[in-house]
Amino acid sequence: MILPIIGFGHPTLRKTAQPIEADYPDLQQLIDNMFETMYAAEGVGLAAPQVDLPIQLVVIGYREYDEKKKEYVGDPIERTLINPVIVEAKGEMQYYNEGCLSVPNIHEDVLRPECVVVKYYDRNFELQTEEMTDLLARIAQHEIDHLNGKVFVDRLSPLKRTLLKRKLNDIVSGKAQTGYRMKYVSRKK
Numbered sequence: 001m002i003l004p005i006i007g008f009g010h011p012t013l014r015k016t017a018q019p020i021e022a023d024y025p026d027l028q029q030l031i032d033n034m035f036e037t038m039y040a041a042e043g044v045g046l047a048a049p050q051v052d053l054p055i056q057l058v059v060i061g062y063r064e065y066d067e068k069k070k071e072y073v074g075d076p077i078e079r080t081l082i083n084p085v086i087v088e089a090k091g092e093m094q095y096y097n098e099g100c101l102s103v104p105n106i107h108e109d110v111l112r113p114e115c116v117v118v119k120y121y122d123r124n125f126e127l128q129t130e131e132m133t134d135l136l137a138r139i140a141q142h143e144i145d146h147l148n149g150k151v152f153v154d155r156l157s158p159l160k161r162t163l164l165k166r167k168l169n170d171i172v173s174g175k176a177q178t179g180y181r182m183k184y185v186s187r188k189k
């Protein structure tokens with residue numbers, strides 16, 4: 001089932017998400033729904049607060065891009081992160097152009113470490129410690145920010161944010177165009 005995604009300006013995106021236990025109601029169904037919602041919206045990551053659930057749950061799914069063939073190859077690389085914690089950040093700080101299903105039509109370069117070690121429970125509630133690099137590290141950090149009430153535009157310079165003000169206001173007021181279903185705090189007529 002595809003879930004409506006909430007947009008920038010919705011209070012749930014600003015909450016600190018709570019950890020969950022293995023007996024969280026209908027957890028497997030919720031995870032499946034989040035994957036379905038993410039893929040339908042052509043996203044590569046989705047955090048539970050984005051579907052209005054302030055819990056520590058993230059899904060990630062993307063495919064490798066083959067520069068020579070100019071196409072996506074292989075099976076999707078998928079992760080389910082439950083109660084994730086970044087225990088270490090390593091490597092260089094890098095810029096990467098980020099977007100967010102809750103902040104449609106805005107893409108900006110964000111500076112983050114290239115590698116992180118993440119401790120999390122997988123969807124079978126087994127504890128994992130994984131060193132993530134490249135795109136996986138990037139998505140994981142973006143999604144874990146959501147669990148801490150942060151969105152990627154918070155990481156931009158004040159000048160950049162000022163320049164985006166109009167576009168952000170459009171999202172808050174439900175005027176942003178998206179190819180997927182969104183739920184807004186207030187929708188202007």
Ligand code: NI
Nearest residue numbers: 099100101102
């Ligand atoms: Ni996001």
